[in-house]
Amino acid sequence: MLDATDGTLAVRARDGDVHAFEVLARRHGPLMRVFAGRLLGSDLETDDVVQEAFLTAWRRLGDLEEPAHLRAWLMRIVSNRSIDRLRVRRDHDDVDEREPAAPRSQAPDRVVEARLQVDAMWxxxxxxxxxxxxxxxxxxxxxxxxxxxxxxxxxxxxxxxxxxxxxxxxxxxxxxxxx
CATH class of the missing domain: 1.10.10.10 (Winged helix-like DNA-binding domain superfamily/Winged helix DNA-binding domain)
Incomplete structure (x- = not known):
């Protein structure tokens, strides 16, 4: 089964063969993970996005018109899932909430002033x-x-x-x- 083409495995998976889908997941999962990681800019959500993409693919295997083009179809799904994550992140991320402002003593003008003062002391x-x-x-x-x-x-x-x-x-x- 490991030597079977994507098209053959996709047809078998569509017919309910879980092992065929597992082979496809192992074959294309690493590429999907790298792709999602690059889109998201972080590995924190990558595994979740790839898992969601595989769940979507499993549910929609019947919608796949050309089983031979499975890789492109999977990549489109992972791309859409990644973009969905980016949209959600953009709506809710607030830099001020994630990282508090630096104390006034660490403000650039204060840092420069302190360095000048130390230089004057030396x-x-x-x-x-x-x-x-x-x-x-x-x-x-x-x-x-x-x-x-x-x-x-x-x-x-x-x-x-x-x-x-x-x-x-x-x-x-x-x-x-x-x-």
Missing amino acids: TALDKLPLEQRRCWLLRETAGYSYAEISEALGLPLSTVRGQLARARSFLMTEMEAWR
């Missing part, structure tokens, strides 16, 4: 003397305590405090425009 940091920059980075980005900075850089604790105070004062002045 530019200001580059202007600091090396010791002040090292102390500030360890404190503000790594979260080191004054004692840990003192130990890491081999500086007296009072020097670390002074370096950080001067760095903060300088950065406040440099970043004034960003307040």
Whole structure:
């Protein structure tokens, strides 16, 4: 039965041979699935559409005028079912309901502003003397305590405090425009 033509299998299926229809489904199902997937743009509904197409084909086998043209007939059915799904989807899909708007902090203008502010901060940091920059980075980005900075850089604790105070004062002045 696997070697039989589509026309022969279609005639047998029309006469109620379930096995003949099963062979046709296995033969043409993969092509129908790919076709439906391409039309729908997603694999989520593809299996349902192909299954509906086969159910329609089974019920309407008596309407098939040319059994030899079974593949084209099946493809027309799956195409119509896919288009029906797209119409239903278009009527009911609302982008706002599917995905909430991004928070205001992630709006493009805010993102650009934040990036510009970070760039300005790095530019200001580059202007600091090396010791002040090292102390500030360890404190503000790594979260080191004054004692840990003192130990890491081999500086007296009072020097670390002074370096950080001067760095903060300088950065406040440099970043004034960003307040």
